[in-house]
Amino acid sequence: MQTILYARVSTVDQTIDHQKSQAEAAGFKLDRVITDDGVSGISTKLQDRSGGRRLFDILRPGDTLVVRWVDRLGRNYQDVTDTIREFMRRGVILRTVINAMTFDGSTQDPVQQAVRDALIAFMAATAQAQAEATKEAQKAGIAHAKLKDDKYLGRKPSYSLEQIQAVQEMTGKSVTEIAKVAGLSRQTVYRIQADPAAAVKALEVWSTPS
Structure with a gap:
């Protein structure tokens, strides 16, 4: 059984090393680190990224997948929820560095399953909402700059x-x-x-x- 960190960065102010050091500081003993560098989590599904495809290939029952937060898997609600459920069906345990969340498919209690699935849905929806809010703010900033800033005029x-x-x-x-x-x-x-x-x-x- 392996503990695998998946780290994704899409901008220059994010780094793979920072996500790795955060995970290690949280107590994770990592066997492997799988990365996607400079890849959007909004427009590119996990299975369409080179690192994401490797996860689907190498993860086995009993393995632990570590991510900084669920937004590293992606910022598309449907893709993130489908991905987490697929990994749980495979017997993979998903753990987050932030908030120390754990998701797995071992529980058979319907109430616990409902709570788990609701939390997954909430976190995935939050990731997408944050991405959309950031995108709209960037659009507004650029539109304002085009009117005010010599850089655009x-x-x-x-x-x-x-x-x-x-x-x-x-x-x-x-x-x-x-x-x-x-x-x-x-x-x-x-x-x-x-x-x-x-x-x-x-x-x-x-x-x-x-």
């Missing part, structure tokens, strides 16, 4: 619509002469000449009330 144009028109009207003149007459830098003249429509669009974005 791009650099504020150093020219006016009249200057764009002046550049377009002075066809045949040198860039140096156009720059002098229009009151622009040579680089700005080059950019306007290369894509006048984009230059106008940049002005429109910056002139839109926020």
Whole structure:
């Protein structure tokens, strides 16, 4: 019988080593560590991840699967609940580092089964809800940044619509002469000449009330 840690990270602020050290600090003696690095728990089911597939291949009756919390298995309610129930049917014990939860299929008492299944459902639903809340917050932040932040608006144009028109009207003149007459830098003249429509669009974005 083995004790296997499954660790999944999807962002740069999470690390496999941190999840492993947390498990060991909680007293788990790990025989193996199976990982998925940079994989979303929302859009990718456990069985579709390379590490997840290994779990389904190697877990045997009596083995203990350790996860930091159920959200490491995934953040999709249906996938997480189906996965935990499948592992319990196989005789695998699931234990979490956070809250020290234990789920297994050994109990035959219907009340205990109901409590266990309700808790699994609650934890899986919480994992999905947290993911959706984070996603919506990110969308809102990006939308706000697009209106307020130069990083999304791009650099504020150093020219006016009249200057764009002046550049377009002075066809045949040198860039140096156009720059002098229009009151622009040579680089700005080059950019306007290369894509006048984009230059106008940049002005429109910056002139839109926020």
